[in-house]
Amino acid sequence: MTKNRWIALYVENQVGVLAKVSGLFSGKSYNLQSLTVGTTEDETVSRMTICVTSDDITFEQIKKQLNRMVEVIKVMDFTDVPIHMKEILFAKVKECSVEDKAELFQIAQVFHVEVSDIGTDSILLECKATERRNNELIDLLKSKFKQIEIVRGGGVAIESISTSCAGRSEYFRKQN
Amino acid sequence: MAMDITGKKLFVKALSEEGVDTVFGYPGGMVTDILDELYKHEEIELVLPRHEQGLIHEAEGYARATGKVGVCLVTSGPGATNIMTGLADAHYDNIPLVCITGQVPLNLIGNDAFQEVDIVGMTRSITKYGVTVRDRKELGKILKMAFHIAQTGKPGPVLIDLPKDIQTAMGPGEYPESVSIRGYKPNASVHIGQLKKGYKLLKAAEKPLILAGGGINIAGANDKLLALVEKTKIPVVTTIMGKGAIPTDHPYYIGNSGMHGRYAANMAVGECDVLFSIGTRFNDRITGDLNEFAPHAQIVHVDIDTASISRNVVVDVPIVADANLALEKLLEWAAPQETESWREKIREWDKENPLEMRRDKGMTPQMIIEEINRQFAEGIFVTDVGQHQMWATQYMELNEKKQFITSGGLGTMGFGFPAAIGAKIGCPDKPVVCISGDGGMQMNIQELATAMAQEANVIVCIFNNYYLGMVRQMQQLFYGKRYEATCLRRRKGCPGDCKGPGEQCPPYEPDFVKLAESYGACGIRVTQESQIAPALEQAKQCNTPVLIEFMIATEDIVLPMVKGGNPMTEMILK
Numbered sequence: 064m065t066k067n068r069w070i071a072l073y074v075e076n077q078v079g080v081l082a083k084v085s086g087l088f089s090g091k092s093y094n095l096q097s098l099t100v101g102t103t104e105d106e107t108v109s110r111m112t113i114c115v116t117s118d119d120i121t122f123e124q125i126k127k128q129l130n131r132m133v134e135v136i137k138v139m140d141f142t143d144v145p146i147h148m149k150e151i152l153f154a155k156v157k158e159c160s161v162e163d164k165a166e167l168f169q170i171a172q173v174f175h176v177e178v179s180d181i182g183t184d185s186i187l188l189e190c191k192a193t194e195r196r197n198n199e200l201i202d203l204l205k206s207k208f209k210q211i212e213i214v215r216g217g218g219v220a221i222e223s224i225s226t227s228c229a230g231r232s233e234y235f236r237k238q239n
Numbered sequence: 240m241a242m243d244i245t246g247k248k249l250f251v252k253a254l255s256e257e258g259v260d261t262v263f264g265y266p267g268g269m270v271t272d273i274l275d276e277l278y279k280h281e282e283i284e285l286v287l288p289r290h291e292q293g294l295i296h297e298a299e300g301y302a303r304a305t306g307k308v309g310v311c312l313v314t315s316g317p318g319a320t321n322i323m324t325g326l327a328d329a330h331y332d333n334i335p336l337v338c339i340t341g342q343v344p345l346n347l348i349g350n351d352a353f354q355e356v357d358i359v360g361m362t363r364s365i366t367k368y369g370v371t372v373r374d375r376k377e378l379g380k381i382l383k384m385a386f387h388i389a390q391t392g393k394p395g396p397v398l399i400d401l402p403k404d405i406q407t408a409m410g411p412g413e414y415p416e417s418v419s420i421r422g423y424k425p426n427a428s429v430h431i432g433q434l435k436k437g438y439k440l441l442k443a444a445e446k447p448l449i450l451a452g453g454g455i456n457i458a459g460a461n462d463k464l465l466a467l468v469e470k471t472k473i474p475v476v477t478t479i480m481g482k483g484a485i486p487t488d489h490p491y492y493i494g495n496s497g498m499h500g501r502y503a504a505n506m507a508v509g510e511c512d513v514l515f516s517i518g519t520r521f522n523d524r525i526t527g528d529l530n531e532f533a534p535h536a537q538i539v540h541v542d543i544d545t546a547s548i549s550r551n552v553v554v555d556v557p558i559v560a561d562a563n564l565a566l567e568k569l570l571e572w573a574a575p576q577e578t579e580s581w582r583e584k585i586r587e588w589d590k591e592n593p594l595e596m597r598r599d600k601g602m603t604p605q606m607i608i609e610e611i612n613r614q615f616a617e618g619i620f621v622t623d624v625g626q627h628q629m630w631a632t633q634y635m636e637l638n639e640k641k642q643f644i645t646s647g648g649l650g651t652m653g654f655g656f657p658a659a660i661g662a663k664i665g666c667p668d669k670p671v672v673c674i675s676g677d678g679g680m681q682m683n684i685q686e687l688a689t690a691m692a693q694e695a696n697v698i699v700c701i702f703n704n705y706y707l708g709m710v711r712q713m714q715q716l717f718y719g720k721r722y723e724a725t726c727l728r729r730r731k732g733c734p735g736d737c738k739g740p741g742e743q744c745p746p747y748e749p750d751f752v753k754l755a756e757s758y759g760a761c762g763i764r765v766t767q768e769s770q771i772a773p774a775l776e777q778a779k780q781c782n783t784p785v786l787i788e789f790m791i792a793t794e795d796i797v798l799p800m801v802k803g804g805n806p807m808t809e810m811i812l813k
Contacts, residue, residue, distance in 0.1 A: 075422060078373070083363050090364045120553070127546035133368045133388060136422040 065118045067096060069141035069148070069220055070126065072111040075134045076102055083134060084111065093117060093125055097150075097194070097217035108136065112148075112219045114194070141220055148220040152190040152197045157210035159184050166207065174200050194218045244412040246378050246405045247276040250339075253382040253414045254283055259310050261664060263298045265291050267314020268354060269341025272406040274312075286664060286693060289685040291318055293657040295325025296683065299334045300661030303644045304619050304669075306459070308389050309661070311338040316354030319400075320361070324651055327365040329396040331648025332480065333457055335389040336396040337382075344404040345373060359400050367395030372402065375410035383418040392425025393544045394457065426543060429560035434568055437515065437539035437556040442574070444513035446581045447473045450496065450525075453480025453647065454518015454542060454562045461485065461639065463566035464517070470573040474582055476504040478519050480647040483637035493585055494594065497525045498801045499629040502592035502810060503585050505799070508533050509808040510584075517541040518562045521551040522648070523803075531806030541565045592812055594633055596795065602768045604702055607789055608634040610771045611672060611700070614779070617641060618670035619662045623655030623679030626708035629797040631674045653682025656699060660686055663695040670698070670779070677703040677727060677751075677788075687758040690784040698778045699786045704793045705740065705747055712796045716811070740793045755786035763787045 074080050081100055088095040096114035103110045115125060122142075129138050156167055167186050171178050174196070180187035190200060197215060204211050244252075250273060254262065263286045266274055277285055288294040291313050298309030309329075313322055319340040329336050343352040348371075359369045368388045372378050378401075385397040441447050455464050465485045468475055476496040477484050485492050494501030496508050508514065514536040519525065521540075526532040532552060540547075540554040541562060548557040558565060596605040608631060611620070617640035622628040624646050637643050644662060646654040659673035680701050690697060711725040720738045729737070730745050755762030761781045765774045765788065778785040799810035 078371070079359060079363070082360060086363050120549070124546065124550055127548075127550075131544065131546050133420060133423045 065116060067114055067116055068122050069146065069218075070111075070113045070115070070129070071139040071141055071220060072113060072129060073103070073136040073139075074100075074109050074111060075136065076107050076109040077134060080109070080134045081111075083132060084113075084129070087128055087132070088115070091128065093121065097215075099217040099219050101219075112217070114218055139222075141222070145223040146220045147223055148193055148218050149191050150194045150197050150218040151216035152192070152200070153214045154188040154190065154200065154204055155185060155212040156188070156204060156208050157185040157212065159186055159208070163208065170200075170203065176200065242412055243409040245276075246375055246401070246408055246410065247273045249378055249410070249412060249414065250382065250401075250406070251276050251280055251283070252412070253379070253386075254310065255280075256414050257308070257386045259308070260284060261286060261301060262310045262312055263288060263294045263301070263661070264312035265294055265314065265318060267316075267318045267341060269315040269343060269403050270312055270318075270339075270406075272403065273339075273341070273401075286689070288657065288689045290683065291321030292324055292653060293660075293683045293686040293689065295322040295336070295338070296328070296651075296654050296657035297661035297664070297686070297689070298336055298338075299325060299329050299332075299654070300621060300644060300658030301665040302329075302334050302336060302661075303658070304642065304662035304671075305665035307665070308335045308337055308386060311336060313338070314341045314354065315343055315358070316356050318354075319356055319358040323362060323365065324649075324653075326362055326396045326398065328646055328649040328651045328654060330365045330367065332453065332646065333394045334396065335394040337385045337389050338396060338398045340398060340400050341406075342371060342400045342402040345402045346404075348402065359398065362398055365396075366398045367393075369398035369400070371400040372405050375405050375408040378405060379411060379414050380418060383415045384420060387418055387420070388423060392423075426545075426559055426561065427564075429564045429568055430558060431568065433556060433558045434541075434560070434565060435572075437541070437558055438569055438572055440513050440537050440539055440556060441471075441473070441515050442576065444511075444576075446510060446512045447471075447576065447578065448507050448511035448514050448536075449473050449475045450478070450508070450514055450516035450519060451475055451481040451484035452478045452517065452519025455481055455484035458518065458543075458562040460517075460562040460566050463563065463570060465489070467566055467569055467573055470570065471576050472578045472582075473515070473576060474507065474578065474585055476500070476507060478522070478525050478647075479632050479645065481519065482632055482635070483641070483643045486638040487636045488638070491582070493589070495632055496807065498527070498803070498807075499633065499797050499799065500807070501589070501594050501633070502799055502812065503588035505801070505807040505810060506588045507585050509535075509806075511536045513537050513539065515539045515541075517565065518543075520544075520547040523551070525807075526552060527801050527805055527807040527809075531808070592799070601792055602765070602771065602789065603795060604630040604789075604791055605634050606768055607700060607702070607771055607791075608674070610775055611674075612636040614772070614775050615641070615670055615672060618672060619644060619659075619666060621645070621655050621659040621662055621671065621673045623673070623675040624650045624652045624709075625676040625679055626704070626712065626795075626797050627674050627676045627702040628655075629709075630702075633797075652679040655679055656697075657683050657686045657689070659697045659699070660690050660693065660695045663690075663697050664693055667695075671695075673697055673699045675699055675701050676708065677701055677705065677747075678707040680751075681749075684754070687755065687760055687784065687786075691759050696782065696784050698775070699784070701751055701786065701788045702791050703747070703751070703788050704791050704795070705744075706793060709797070712800075715794075715796065716800075717802070751786055751788040755784075758784075760784040760786055764790065766790045
């Protein structure tokens with residue numbers, strides 16, 4: 064089934080590794096949705112969070128292809144694992160009327176979005192939510208306002224610790 | 240604590256400790272320091288080719304023939320880009336290479352300096368590993384990694400980009416004995432449970448079939464495969480890269496399967512109920528239409544590379560393992576199976592459509608190859624790419640004394656001749672025969688000079704049909720004989736709608752016999768069947784490289800043939 068899937072990747076923190084990983088996706092026509100990368104607690108290691116759209120067979124192949132790269136230390140499949148996932152998004156809405164501003168404040172309240180800057184006729188929203196929630200916010204803003212500027216960071220994800228469902232998945236993994 | 244030494248000294252030390260006795264090198268501004276260091280070391284032979292593409296194919300042939308790592312040394316910029324085809328070729332066919340490219344000094348990288356290219360960036364998808372050395376302290380470790388990665392797991396080419404200032408900078412003199420790479424742990428075991436499952440299927444099969452790929456030859460698991468086949472009585476087909484996995488005259492060997500495979504082999508794949516495949520990645524030339532590939536079979540797939548499994552063909556039992564290990568285990572369990580009626584059926588198919596070229600008029604490639612089979616009891620047989628290659632895969636007889644080297648995955652024209660030179664350099668005591676076409680031969684013809692200089696006395700058999708025959712064959716069958724860009728005799732004055740050769744055709748150029756002689760090599764032209772045997776006899780007596788030009792018929796095509804994307808059982812036979 065074709066759907067969005069999540070992979071976390073530990074890679075060597077070296078020149079060219081990002082190019083190699085992203086090159087795999089373009090070279091083999093895998094559908095990359097987002098890729099974020101940053102160093103970890105160990106400065107020789109970077110961690111990537113990757114979102115791909117693919118069917119089951121392609122996804123298996125993507126994981127295998129990543130695994131065989133010398134610079135990839137570990138591949139973690141987050142597809143059926145409870146995770147915490149967030150994406151940073153800035154949305155600047157320009158040419159706002161007074162009414163527009165009022166509405167934006169309302170939207171911000173409902174979406175739990177921070178209004179982080181404001182000018183005479185523009186507002187900057189700062190959102191930290193799941194990618195899907197961010198998509199919804201963008202759709203809403205696009206439908207209501209003409210002049211918007213969006214910048215998104217791509218999702219970062221980490222396994223959950225204490226939720227009951229995390230425990231359950233651990234249990235199921237052992238069973239299988 | 241060893242004394243600090245220069246990078247170039249450490250490089251040569253690394254070569255010595257890795258047992259490298261031959262380096263294929265071409266000079267240039269960014270490797271002069273290394274060359275100067277190699278000058279002082281007589282125990283390392285530097286082979287100077289005449290073009291970097293020839294260089295890397297020579298290293299490939301050397302690596303294939305000897306089982307050792309082929310080492311290449313080229314300069315930055317064009318030196319580096321000229322080896323790219325060979326890197327891709329080695330990557331596809333899993334040939335262990337360590338290629339060192341000179342690079343401009345670190346402080347010039349990124350400035351579009353003279354002869355600067357981002358070779359690591361360019362070759363990322365066609366190397367197993369590639370890195371620019373940015374710190375002299377890292378050089379020892381990186382060199383060790385390169386040799387380790389190139390020859391372990393699924394072998395492949397590794398590229399090290401070495402800036403000029405790193406070559407001369409002082410640094411640690413140690414060359415590490417071993418290296419541990421946290422992201423690289425080649426599989427060194429076999430999942431017994433999976434293997435048992437696979438064997439259970441095979442044992443229960445009524446029409447079992449083994450498909451042996453190049454992995455058998457790379458792993459050197461030929462003896463074990465043979466033992467398994469003889470114990471279980473299961474018939475075998477091979478891929479092109481797997482040719483020679485078991486002796487071709489063995490009663491249980493059917494032939495190659497695939498696009499130009501033997502009729503009986505493709506029929507057997509189409510009919511078998513269990514296909515036990517080892518060391519193949521189910522390339523499209525083997526499978527044809529994926530939906531029609533081995534439609535009645537449950538498939539067991541043994542491969543060292545997890546990424547090869549269930550990529551093209553979804554298999555029933557995947558087994559990640561080295562072919563050697565898997566076969567060793569299988570041999571413990573193997574028992575005779577009742578396969579007589581199944582093998583009888585295969586023999587019937589073979590009688591129905593045997594692998595045979597016409598014998599009515601004139602010399603055919605089959606006759607030439609059969610004479611090569613007769614005259615050489617041992618040796619290394621290398622091909623280029625094209626019709627002659629397919630004929631060679633069909634008619635060459637191989638056994639444990641005869642090795643077959645060909646460019647299977649990438650299909651690189653220009654591979655054959657230099658690869659044969661490399662094989663001869665690696666194995667000077669074995670006869671090396673190169674089968675090439677008149678097209679591919681001209682892609683690296685300059686290597687005749689290398690063969691002369693190295694006294695690499697290979698026998699090159701050019702099958703000259705005046706055409707780039709493989710594509711001409713497709714034009715003949717599928718494009719209404721519109722021979723665009725495939726006739727090598729064509730000149731400006733020829734009619735645009737030429738449908739084939741005739742008396743009006745201009746002469747062929749070059750004259751290969753004169754060409755060979757101009758290099759000091761021996762040239763022989765063979766125009767009819769009766770001259771084949773004497774020409775080969777004469778060639779064996781020569782103390783120089785020999786080029787035999789066989790003037791074969793222009794119209795012969797490689798059969799059977801399966802049109803790309805069609806099921807393998809739908810073969811064009813006439």
